[in-house]
Amino acid sequence: MIDRLLGFVAPHHCCGCGKIGTLLCSNCEYDIISEPFETCVNCDRQLASAKGVCQRCRVAYDRAWCVGRRHDTLQHLIGHYKFTNAKAAHHNLARLLDKRLPQLPSTTVVVPVPTVSLHIRQRGYDHMLLMAKTLSKLRGISVSTDLERQTSTKQRDATRSVRIKQAKAAFICCRPLDPDITYLLIDDVVTTGATVNYAAAALKAAGATKVWMATISRQPLD
Numbered sequence: 001m002i003d004r005l006l007g008f009v010a011p012h013h014c015c016g017c018g019k020i021g022t023l024l025c026s027n028c029e030y031d032i033i034s035e036p037f038e039t040c041v042n043c044d045r046q047l048a049s050a051k052g053v054c055q056r057c058r059v060a061y062d063r064a065w066c067v068g069r070r071h072d073t074l075q076h077l078i079g080h081y082k083f084t085n086a087k088a089a090h091h092n093l094a095r096l097l098d099k100r101l102p103q104l105p106s107t108t109v110v111v112p113v114p115t116v117s118l119h120i121r122q123r124g125y126d127h128m129l130l131m132a133k134t135l136s137k138l139r140g141i142s143v144s145t146d147l148e149r150q151t152s153t154k155q156r157d158a159t160r161s162v163r164i165k166q167a168k169a170a171f172i173c174c175r176p177l178d179p180d181i182t183y184l185l186i187d188d189v190v191t192t193g194a195t196v197n198y199a200a201a202a203l204k205a206a207g208a209t210k211v212w213m214a215t216i217s218r219q220p221l222d
């Protein structure tokens with residue numbers, strides 16, 4: 001309700017073209033989706049596999065998809081969602097994931113990468129859980145919050161080695177998982193790939209045998 005009222009008082013502008021009334025207009029959404037992501041989600045090398053990860057990378061998930069690179073329109077949209085409290089962007093981001101993903105098994109369960117509790121308090125919402133719930137409604141599948149974060153460390157501005165060390169200890173699954181179900185792990189940004197890799201490893205340690213991963217964007221570690 002509050003979001004709808006704010007939409008009348010201070011309407012959003014498209015993060016791509018500036019059109020009033022939405023954070024991402026249909027034309028800019030099409031521009032993002034129509035550009036294929038053709039490199040390895042984990043290492044960004046030229047891709048030679050339909051699984052979304054090159055043969056040189058050893059990751060815990062079995063398949064991967066990425067909407068696009070974190071620049072221009074996509075960068076602005078993610079930035080507004082995470083850092084300027086544009087909560088309504090979860091609809092746009094979930095739609096982008098929905099359009100990038102293929103047909104999924106009907107029993108697929110969406111698993112959001114758990115958000116650091118401090119960030120939830122700062123934003124006033126769990127940005128990944130909101131995306132997961134919206135994607136689940138679009139696809140008619142369920143959501144699981146069984147993956148939990150054990151630490152409160154943040155990875156922004158951290159070096160590659162620090163990110164990997166933090167991610168390795170960050171996640172745990174609080175109950176045994178069904179080995180016959182496909183678990184779709186989702187995140188907003190992949191940089192080193194450590195977060196999604198160890199999150200997927202935690203799912204498999206809990207009994208999952210098929211873990212797929214989808215991310216909104218990939219951003220090289222500068």
